[in-house]
Amino acid sequence: MYRYDSFDQSIVAQRVAQFRDQTRRFLAGQLSEDEFRPLRLQNGLYVQKHAPMLRVAIPYGLLSSPQLRRLAHIARTFDRGYGHFTTRQNIQFNWPQLEDVPDILAELAEVEMHAIQTSGNCIRNTTSDPYAGVAGDELIDPRPWSELVRQWSTLHPEFAFLPRKFKIAVTGATADRVAILVHDIGAQAVRNAAGETGFRVAVGGGQGRTPIIGQVIREFLPGAELLNYFDAILRVYNRFGRRDNKYKARIKILVKEMTPPEFTRRVEAEWDRLRGGPGSVPPAEIARLAAHFADPPYRDLPRASLAYRAALADSRPFSQWASRNVVAHKRTGYAIVTLSLKKTGVPPGDATATQMDAIADLADRYSFGELRVTHEQNLVFADVLQADLYDLWTRLKTQGLATPNIGLLTDIVCCPGGDFCSLANAKSIPIAEAIQRRFDDLDYLHDLGAIELNMSGCMNACGHHHVGNIGILGVDKNGAEWYQISLGGAQGFKASLGKVIGPSFAAAEVPGVIEAIIAAYVEWRHPDEAFIDTLRRIGIDPFKERVYAPAH
Amino acid sequence: MPRLIKDGAVVDDRWTLLPEAYSLTDLPERGAVIVPFALWAAERGALRARGDVGVLLAPENDPADLGSDLAALPVIAVDFPQFTDGRGYSTARLLRERHRYAGELRAVGDVLRDQLYAMAECGFDAFVVREDRDADAALAGLADFDGVYAPTARSPQPWFRRRDDAAATDVWYPQL
Numbered sequence: 001m002y003r004y005d006s007f008d009q010s011i012v013a014q015r016v017a018q019f020r021d022q023t024r025r026f027l028a029g030q031l032s033e034d035e036f037r038p039l040r041l042q043n044g045l046y047v048q049k050h051a052p053m054l055r056v057a058i059p060y061g062l063l064s065s066p067q068l069r070r071l072a073h074i075a076r077t078f079d080r081g082y083g084h085f086t087t088r089q090n091i092q093f094n095w096p097q098l099e100d101v102p103d104i105l106a107e108l109a110e111v112e113m114h115a116i117q118t119s120g121n122c123i124r125n126t127t128s129d130p131y132a133g134v135a136g137d138e139l140i141d142p143r144p145w146s147e148l149v150r151q152w153s154t155l156h157p158e159f160a161f162l163p164r165k166f167k168i169a170v171t172g173a174t175a176d177r178v179a180i181l182v183h184d185i186g187a188q189a190v191r192n193a194a195g196e197t198g199f200r201v202a203v204g205g206g207q208g209r210t211p212i213i214g215q216v217i218r219e220f221l222p223g224a225e226l227l228n229y230f231d232a233i234l235r236v237y238n239r240f241g242r243r244d245n246k247y248k249a250r251i252k253i254l255v256k257e258m259t260p261p262e263f264t265r266r267v268e269a270e271w272d273r274l275r276g277g278p279g280s281v282p283p284a285e286i287a288r289l290a291a292h293f294a295d296p297p298y299r300d301l302p303r304a305s306l307a308y309r310a311a312l313a314d315s316r317p318f319s320q321w322a323s324r325n326v327v328a329h330k331r332t333g334y335a336i337v338t339l340s341l342k343k344t345g346v347p348p349g350d351a352t353a354t355q356m357d358a359i360a361d362l363a364d365r366y367s368f369g370e371l372r373v374t375h376e377q378n379l380v381f382a383d384v385l386q387a388d389l390y391d392l393w394t395r396l397k398t399q400g401l402a403t404p405n406i407g408l409l410t411d412i413v414c415c416p417g418g419d420f421c422s423l424a425n426a427k428s429i430p431i432a433e434a435i436q437r438r439f440d441d442l443d444y445l446h447d448l449g450a451i452e453l454n455m456s457g458c459m460n461a462c463g464h465h466h467v468g469n470i471g472i473l474g475v476d477k478n479g480a481e482w483y484q485i486s487l488g489g490a491q492g493f494k495a496s497l498g499k500v501i502g503p504s505f506a507a508a509e510v511p512g513v514i515e516a517i518i519a520a521y522v523e524w525r526h527p528d529e530a531f532i533d534t535l536r537r538i539g540i541d542p543f544k545e546r547v548y549a550p551a552h
Numbered sequence: 553m554p555r556l557i558k559d560g561a562v563v564d565d566r567w568t569l570l571p572e573a574y575s576l577t578d579l580p581e582r583g584a585v586i587v588p589f590a591l592w593a594a595e596r597g598a599l600r601a602r603g604d605v606g607v608l609l610a611p612e613n614d615p616a617d618l619g620s621d622l623a624a625l626p627v628i629a630v631d632f633p634q635f636t637d638g639r640g641y642s643t644a645r646l647l648r649e650r651h652r653y654a655g656e657l658r659a660v661g662d663v664l665r666d667q668l669y670a671m672a673e674c675g676f677d678a679f680v681v682r683e684d685r686d687a688d689a690a691l692a693g694l695a696d697f698d699g700v701y702a703p704t705a706r707s708p709q710p711w712f713r714r715r716d717d718a719a720a721t722d723v724w725y726p727q728l
């Protein structure tokens with residue numbers, strides 16, 4: 001993975017020093033609350049319900065085992081012994097003290113990590129495919145490009161104070177594992193007729209209170225022009241995006257109000273002045289970055305592991321786990337493994353310091369000392385020998401990390417909600433748990449197959465409820481916590497936004513509502529038809545009827 | 553005399569900023585003044601004749617609208633009504649990089665120490681720090697970083713072209 005050079009290191013060190021001084025001046029009363037807020041936000045520091053919350057970037061989801069151990073150490077030393085992996089490949093600590101944050105940042109800098117721009121109205125952490133470099137369906141490895149974007153966006157001086165936050169996702173694969181169309185910019189690798197590789201660029205997707213699917217504004221952008229084109233998009237947004245109303249300040253509103261053709265015209269005109277200029281990326285630079293992501297020393301294996309096949313036949317729990325949590329690797333004899341952070345009773349995405357240390361050890365032993373964080377709030381070991389899978393599974397089980405539910409109904413994507421977040425309308429974690437408890441029959445869950453359930457505690461949509469096949473949104477009704485259900489959302493290149501099915505429900509009713517939705521699916525599905533496909537075929541009415549049918 | 557940061561030092565400011573000047577009668581008889589873009593646009597002939605006049609750009613003003621006046625302007629001030637309004641950063645880069653403006657470019661308004669570094673990268677060389685803040689203390693903000701990755705007005709070559717191991721043949725020379 002990418003290793004810092006002295007310049008990278010000096011930038012994070014200087015950011016730590018700068019933030020230490022800003023914190024000192026704030027505590028000394030030399031910076032007002034209003035002046036300090038944007039500064040601390042640009043370093044990932046919120047003031048939450050109970051304490052500050054610090055969000056640390058995991059650029060494009062890549063972590064090394066020493067980095068994870070450092071996160072465990074921070075959780076233990078400065079927090080209450082756990083961290084929360086978010087839907088944007090970040091990790092959040094919920095209980096740090098403001099005075100400690102500069103020290104935490106210094107600890108992070110030592111392992112080439114930071115919290116730069118994890119919040120605030122600036123370019124946020126760039127997200128990418130958790131299967132980067134190992135999936136069989138890649139046109140290009142997105143990691144060098146993601147790192148290029150990380151560097152360009154870090155402290156980009158022109159875009160330090162945008163109208164609103166700005167999220168970029170990059171993928172090199174033919175399947176969308178990064179929710180490319182719900183980002184401010186989504187860049188997807190494509191090949192043109194001449195066989196050259198470039199990017200299809202979508203702009204203005206997003207969730208929040210005005211969910212919109214991104215518009216493709218350029219079908220083919222030469223890779224060398226990626227940063228110039230991003231500069232052009234950001235400049236148009238920075239100059240013309242609305243600043244009078246924070247709910248209308250995202251780029252999606254600008255694209256809509258300007259109209260996509262006019263927005264595109266302005267971007268293209270701006271790019272015309274930049275293209276071929278100093279910001280165009282020489283092939284040598286991409287090659288330099290790509291060298292950081294060379295394959296690990298794989299073994300040349302002639303065939304799939306026989307021991308693995310035997311273990312699958314022998315152990316039903318193991319094969320059940322493998323069917324959901326293991327996917328094919330580009331190399332024969334290897335596998336990609338997802339560690340589930342969705343065990344019933346544990347807040348989705350949470351990991352304890354003890355688990356983090358254990359995961360780091362397992363990564364060293366089984367996956368070349370690296371792991372990835374997914375936007376579905378799970379972890380991935382990308383390079384596991386098939387022959388080791390049974391051993392790994394046994395060890396993951398003892399840590400509570402082998403719940404065989406990846407992509408299933410109980411693999412709930414969920415924001416911290418009312419238990420932690422001061423913006424929340426309603427709690428989300430207890431609802432997730434109640435649903436997980438209701439659906440505790442593994443065989444039944446596996447029979448239901450892939451169902452994405454996403455939940456957000458308010459319309460900021462950190463839990464990406466708009467793109468959940470089933471979406472749950474916490475709403476406030478006269479000071480009480482209620483839940484609005486939507487159906488039909490989906491990620492991917494054919495992303496769609498869920499539709500609200502009707503009046504909202506009290507917390508205690510939610511598991512029953514999900515049950516009714518699932519019952520309707522079971523009744524209407526064709527053999528082997530996934531939930532989302534049944535939903536798309538028959539529409540939401542049959543589900544609505546089931547949910548709102550008068551009780552017998 | 554009021555003070556400002558210019559070329560990395562705190563010095564006396566001989567310019568008077570007149571954000572409320574709507575007509576020529578609002579101007580003092582003599583002395584160096586900075587007038588709003590609207591007044592400049594309406595009275596450019598008279599103002600050019602007077603000499604010692606600079607222009608104040610609001611965030612929504614397009615620097616391209618200064619047209620051929622640009623080269624002759626001794627000073628352009630860019631207003632930051634709030635430090636969180638980042639439009640002035642784009643204005644500065646456009647002035648320096650696109651329109652090749654070489655005169656003094658000063659940041660005025662809600663100008664604070666913690667934004668000076670980014671402003672300097674975008675091409676500002678003068679900073680009128682907010683009145684209630686100490687300009688001498690703010691100077692330190694200019695040294696917050698040694699550089700950034702992206703191409704900027706101050707370093708048109710991005711870091712990947714400045715680094716020691718950047719392939720020499722790739723270096724791009726701006727057409728000046």
Ligand code: SF4
Nearest residue numbers: 415421424457458462
């Ligand atoms: S969706 Fe709302 S409640 Fe949930 S984390 Fe985001 S802001 Fe907080």
